[in-house]
Amino acid sequence: MKLKEGLIVRKVGEDYVIVAPEQGMVDLSKVYSLNETAAWLWEALDGKDFQLNDMVELVRSQYDVNELTDIQLISDMEELVLFFRQNDLLES
Structure with a gap:
């Protein structure tokens, strides 16, 4: 499996979020929250x-x-x- 390309993990305050930028803009309806370990793992x-x-x-x-x-x-x-699968965060 592979994480979907183009997704970005950002730290917002104490939280980590995955955002899906689309057409140069961030679609805030597609923001996913991760804990610190999951964010570290995503980056790895x-x-x-x-x-x-x-x-x-x-x-x-x-x-x-x-x-x-x-x-x-x-x-x-x-x-x-x-x-990741339920939220379409993996390559198909």
């Missing part, structure tokens, strides 16, 4: 082909993940991929 994956396992490994390398939280991490990454 931008422009690359990746799989769920790549996402998990990136987060493991950045954060202290033990056996008890590993199952939650995989679940969280599956949920993030679902969010």
Whole structure:
């Protein structure tokens, strides 16, 4: 899978948002909020082909993940991929 090209992550206050600029203007009906980890992950994956396992490994390398939280991490990454798919944020 690959993140959709042309989308931009911006920090607005304490929040991170993905915006879809269209025809030189920002369409505010297409703004998606991310937490800090998801925004970091977006930046790390931008422009690359990746799989769920790549996402998990990136987060493991950045954060202290033990056996008890590993199952939650995989679940969280599956949920993030679902969010990306449902909001048309992945290349088709």
